Amino acid sequence: MEETVLSVRRLSKSFGRKQALHHVSFDCQAGRIVGLIGANGAGKTTIMKAILSLIKSQGDITINGQASTFNHHAALADVGALIEYPGIYPFLSGRDHLKLFARPTADKVQRIQTVIRDLHLAPYIDRRVKGYSLGMRQKMGIALALVNQPRLVILDEPMNGLDPQATKDLRELIKKKQAQGTTFLISSHILGELQKLAEDLIVIDHGRVVHQTTMQELLARNQHFLVLTTDQDLRAAGILAENGYLVTAHAPIRVQLRAADTVAAVLKTLTSNGVSIEDVQHEDGDFEQSILDMLRE
Known part of the structure; x- marks a missing residue:
């Protein structure tokens, strides 16, 4: 102890x-x-x-x-x-x-x-x-x-x-x-x-x-995002939204990853719809924003 x-x-x-x-x-x-x-x-x-x-x-x-x-x-x-x-x-x-x-x-x-x-x-x-x-x-x-x-x-x-x-x-x-x-x-x-x-x-x-x-x-409570660049960002963002993903930005595409979401599933959703992926990056939520959110709550 x-x-x-x-x-x-x-x-x-x-x-x-x-x-x-x-x-x-x-x-x-x-x-x-x-x-x-x-x-x-x-x-x-x-x-x-x-x-x-x-x-x-x-x-x-x-x-x-x-x-x-x-x-x-x-x-x-x-x-x-x-x-x-x-x-x-x-x-x-x-x-x-x-x-x-x-x-x-x-x-x-x-x-x-x-x-x-x-x-x-x-x-x-x-x-x-x-x-x-x-x-x-x-x-x-x-x-x-x-x-x-x-x-x-x-x-x-x-x-x-x-x-x-x-x-x-x-x-x-x-x-x-x-x-x-x-x-x-x-x-x-x-x-x-x-x-x-x-x-x-x-x-x-x-x-x-x-x-x-x-x-x-x-x-660990911070939000996690997937940032994507494709050959047709607006269409790709629409496809992801239609498939239940939380899209928070369109150019580049920013997808909030929830517990059940996987990177592989996001990418497969796009490629199976004929979208070419040019770049993929991970982004974590901001510590300062987490504190501000906590105080706001």
């Missing part, structure tokens, strides 16, 4: 008369990358702040088997986080920040050097942070979240301000840390990046969990 690193039960939060979270419950299992997905204002950051005891909330939060509340949160010692913007001091260098936040254990210097190497911070780590670009600051914030090698890492929009190379580097680092047993809870509006990372998905809408699934299950 998988070990539960983070358990959230009946989490609720109100700001004045506005209820931001409604009895949110979910788990994060050890060594998994969990994606928190929802529109702006859905409650993703509020959930993360509540877990980290940055705001008061109602409900039960357990981290590594230990209850964590706003007033008693010792369990957070084994949690790293980057929420919204990195909390950094402009007149300190990047290295000074890491020395300040790194736990004073025997391997402190080694941990600092490791995170500098992993995030490619060496070219500017000894410069004052006030001169850092947005991307440099973001990487600094991620470094602070990772420097103590926590079991659970919570990242809110970690790709903000990162260029394509830095985004790829961060993705590879997260996967490397996951392979070593680290659990990640990540929110991102860049769904394409989340698709490359997340294994488990929690979909939030208006402060409620509307769906929990795995990336594998969600992609």
